[in-house]
Amino acid sequence: MxxxxxxxxxxxxxxxxxxxxxxxxxxxxxxxxxxxxxxxxxxxxxxxxxxxxxxxxxxxxxxxxxxxxxxxxxxxxxxxxxxxxxxxxxxxxxxxxxxxxxxxxxxxxxxxxxxxxxxxxxxxxxxxxxxNDTQQLLNSDEHLMLLDAFGGEQLQKVKSLYLNEFLDFKAVTQRIRQIQSSQQEMTQRLDLLQFQQQELIDADLKPNEEDDLVDARGKLINYKKIADRLNNTQLALNSDQGGAIDLLAEAMHELQEIAEYDDAYAELAKTIADSYYTAQEVGRDIDEQISELTYDEEQLIRIDERLQLIHSLERKYGSTVNDVLMFKQKVDAELAVLNDDTFNIEQLQIKQNNLRQSLRQKAMRLRENRQQVARELEQNVNAQLSELLMSGAQFAVEFESIEGFTSSGSEKVQFYVQxxxxxxxxxxxxxxxxxxxxxxxxxxxxxxxxxxxxxxxxxxxxxxxxxxxxxxxxxxxxxxxxxxxxxxxxxxxxxxxxxxxxxxxxxxxxxxxxxxxxxxxxxxxxxxxxxxxxxxxxxxxxxxxxxxxxxxxxxxxxx
Incomplete structure (x- = not known):
């Protein structure tokens, strides 16, 4: 209030x-x-x-x-x-x-x-x-809503059943219209999506594949430089004329001879020893890298071709391999919708006809319930008019059928008075x-x-x-x-x-x-x-x- x-x-x-x-x-x-x-x-x-x-x-x-x-x-x-x-x-x-x-x-x-x-x-x-009020009661567009409100919970249940069926019918009808109005466009879209999907399936991209290929290509095109540097490094560590490892061994031996005279000499000896053993380990690792290092010209060609394919797909569908894979997911999802049974217009039309029959029955039931409520409303208002000393007045609710269905039913309602x-x-x-x-x-x-x-x-x-x-x-x-x-x-x-x-x-x-x-x-x-x-x-x-x-x-x- x-x-x-x-x-x-x-x-x-x-x-x-x-x-x-x-x-x-x-x-x-x-x-x-x-x-x-x-x-x-x-x-x-x-x-x-x-x-x-x-x-x-x-x-x-x-x-x-x-x-x-x-x-x-x-x-x-x-x-x-x-x-x-x-x-x-x-x-x-x-x-x-x-x-x-x-x-x-x-x-x-x-x-x-x-x-x-x-x-x-x-x-x-x-x-x-x-x-001279012309608000809700005088607005005929509001009369149906007022009648339904007067009908209370029971009428609202019947109305809800009708509305749910109407929404299903409307959704199917709109889908059919969309297909009919854009059949050519949707066919073209379907062809494009199918082409894109097949192209991406054939490519069979893997996450982070491009980075791995770039690394492998870098090793192949720099094979000689890598081999020379590894061999030179090995010679520096293990040369017949005395490499770094032999020199470290000699230095370690000299310091160990005097380690007992000062803790500082002992610490230096330990540091040199750590370096000696580390250098030995590095030498073994370099030997392993040299033994594994190979040059395969055919592999380089295959890598270049694969990278060209990836770059071509990235220009079309995304800036990285991961972007291209995400694009493929979207294509798959859209194709799933277009290829779904709902795309079949004949099946949709069958469903539409079944819903139309059911909706017509629910609309008739809603109309019958409204007519019962309308009689109660007429009696109530006419009793009120009588109490207001308008015994000659008469109130009535008139129904007018409409073609098709709306969210509120298949009829219009207007209040009449004498x-x-x-x-x-x-x-x-x-x-x-x-x-x-x-x-x-x-x-x-x-x-x-x-x-x-x-x-x-x-x-x-x-x-x-x-x-x-x-x-x-x-x-x-x-x-x-x-x-x-x-x-x-x-x-x-x-x-x-x-x-x-x-x-x-x-x-x-x-x-x-x-x-x-x-x-x-x-x-x-x-x-x-x-x-x-x-x-x-x-x-x-x-x-x-x-x-x-x-x-x-x-x-x-x-x-």
């Missing part, structure tokens, strides 16, 4: 802060006092478009803020979570700032959001029902009488309040054009809606004001040549006085007060 509303420097309102509660709240006051300005502020806080003319004259900016309690509203919670907006203590704080430069700042729980997201959330927070006997049924949006529209909207609001899950409903002079017993009936209906949704009513009818749980009086005064709007919450005495003014005008007599209290006692406890 709406718990708090703050308005600063908006139109003729300088600053007000209003606290609201559950149930039904009325706002009364003279025409032009600012009642509609409060509704305008709510509109902006729930996604309405703004302009700088709305800012109070002489002010740089206007500030609007509303605090809603969104307890148990999982839809809103999920939408906020998707935007990274946290909700603490079930409170949703909407802040909107209007600036003279035309820019608007919007925050929800401190997080900046755009107008589109605010409107998405706002549709579920507040529904403003006016005299407001007077003999006039014939007309689409809901065609009704003209203001008073009849008000009562019809109330009847529908009473019926759909729970299904729509709207937190707050505002009736902006929706009771215009009625009086007497009809006004009492409207008050009763507003109270009924207030049992499931918070209700606000801007009204000039004493009967509606008398039924409210809470009453705010809106008045304007002139202060220092400026018009200022004041909003006053009324206690029981104030409520009686305000209702008396609605009954008799500014001259409130004792009789008028007595009538107001009697009306309050009579209507105020209606349920």
């Amino acid at each position: 709406l718990e708090n509303l703050i308005i600063e420097n908006f139109a003729i309102i300088e600053k007000i802060s209003l606290q609201f509660d559950e149930g039904m709240t009325v706002l009364t006051g003279e025409t032009g006092a600012g009642k509609s300005i409060i509704i305008g502020a709510l509109l902006l806080l729930t996604g309405g478009r703004a302009n700088s003319d709305m800012i109070r004259h002489g002010s740089k900016k206007a500030i609007l803020q509303a605090i809603f309690n969104v307890k148990n509203n999982q839809v809103i919670m999920a939408q906020l979570s998707d935007q990274g907006i946290d909700v603490e203590d079930n409170q949703l704080i909407i802040y909107r700032e209007l600036n003279q430069n035309g820019r608007s700042v919007i925050r929800i729980n401190g997080v900046l959001v755009n107008l589109k997201f605010l409107a998405l959330i706002g549709r579920q927070l507040v529904d403003i029902q006016g005299q 407001t007077n006997v003999g006039e014939g049924m007309l689409p809901l949006s065609k009704i003209a009488s203001g008073g009849e529209t008000s009562r019809l909207m109330l009847a529908l609001k009473t019926t759909f309040a729970k299904q729509q899950q709207i937190i707050s409903i505002v009736f902006d002079e929706a009771d215009t054009g009625v009086s007497g017993r009809v006004a009492q009936a409207i008050a009763r209906k507003m109270l009924t809606i207030a049992s499931t949704s918070q209700v606000f009513a801007i009204t000039h009818l004493p009967q509606v004001a008398a039924a409210a749980n809470h009453h705010f009086l809106i008045a304007k005064t002139t202060d220092s040549d400026r018009t200022v709007t004041h909003v006053t919450p009324l206690d029981e005495s104030g409520k009686a006085h305000a209702i008396a003014m609605m009954l008799s005008g500014d001259d409130v007599t004792e009789m008028a007060l007595a009538n107001a209290k009697e009306l309050r006692a009579k209507i105020g406890n209606l349920t």
Whole structure:
């Protein structure tokens, strides 16, 4: 519910802060006092478009803020979570700032959001029902959704079964269309992939193969240089004229002879000995390398040819052998899809026909269930109309079959109404009488309040054009809606004001040549006085007060 509303420097309102509660709240006051300005502020806080003319004259900016309690509203919670907006203590704080430069700042729980997201959330927070309202109930595109919501969980199960079948049917149908519209393109693609796959299979590349081949080629083309250097190294180590190993042996022997005389000589002898043994080991390794070193010209040719193939594949499919191998994996995966049975258009068409038959049966079942729900809805709304003293009115749900299937079924639904006997049924949006529209909207609001899950409903002079017993009936209906949704009513009818749980009086005064709007919450005495003014005008007599209290006692406890 709406718990708090703050308005600063908006139109003729300088600053007000209003606290609201559950149930039904009325706002009364003279025409032009600012009642509609409060509704305008709510509109902006729930996604309405703004302009700088709305800012109070002489002010740089206007500030609007509303605090809603969104307890148990999982839809809103999920939408906020998707935007990274946290909700603490079930409170949703909407802040909107209007600036003279035309820019608007919007925050929800401190997080900046755009107008589109605010409107998405706002549709579920507040529904403003006016005299010439053309919102959800008058929009025929919304009627099917409203009917399904009224049908409850049982209808939703049938609808889900249909929707699952529809999605399968749609997927197969789209696949068939894709194949039919791009058969040549897909055939060309298939040929290309098959060629690439075979080329890569024939190449039989191995990970890191190129590096190994480059190393082997380097040894072969530098065979003579490597052989000469190895032999020279061996001669340097083991020459007949005394190589490095013999010289190290001699040096080691000389130092060992004097090692006993000084620890430093002993350490030097040990170091020379380590070098001697290392040199011997190196000499043996070089002998082994020389014995293994061979030159195979045919092998060099094979390596060059293999490297040329690898370089050719790298130019086509990737900069390294590993990249080429990854490309092959992608080719294999795409070919697996194209070669799958789903590529067979004949099999797909058989599957499509089977799904079409099944879908047609589920669509018929959904339609039958909807028609049952429609009869219940008609009875409910017509009962509400009767209670609103529209005994000659009749509400009906009309079905129109459509060709093919949609995600919502195979029919359209539109609400029709006859407001007077003999006039014939007309689409809901065609009704003209203001008073009849008000009562019809109330009847529908009473019926759909729970299904729509709207937190707050505002009736902006929706009771215009009625009086007497009809006004009492409207008050009763507003109270009924207030049992499931918070209700606000801007009204000039004493009967509606008398039924409210809470009453705010809106008045304007002139202060220092400026018009200022004041909003006053009324206690029981104030409520009686305000209702008396609605009954008799500014001259409130004792009789008028007595009538107001009697009306309050009579209507105020209606349920």
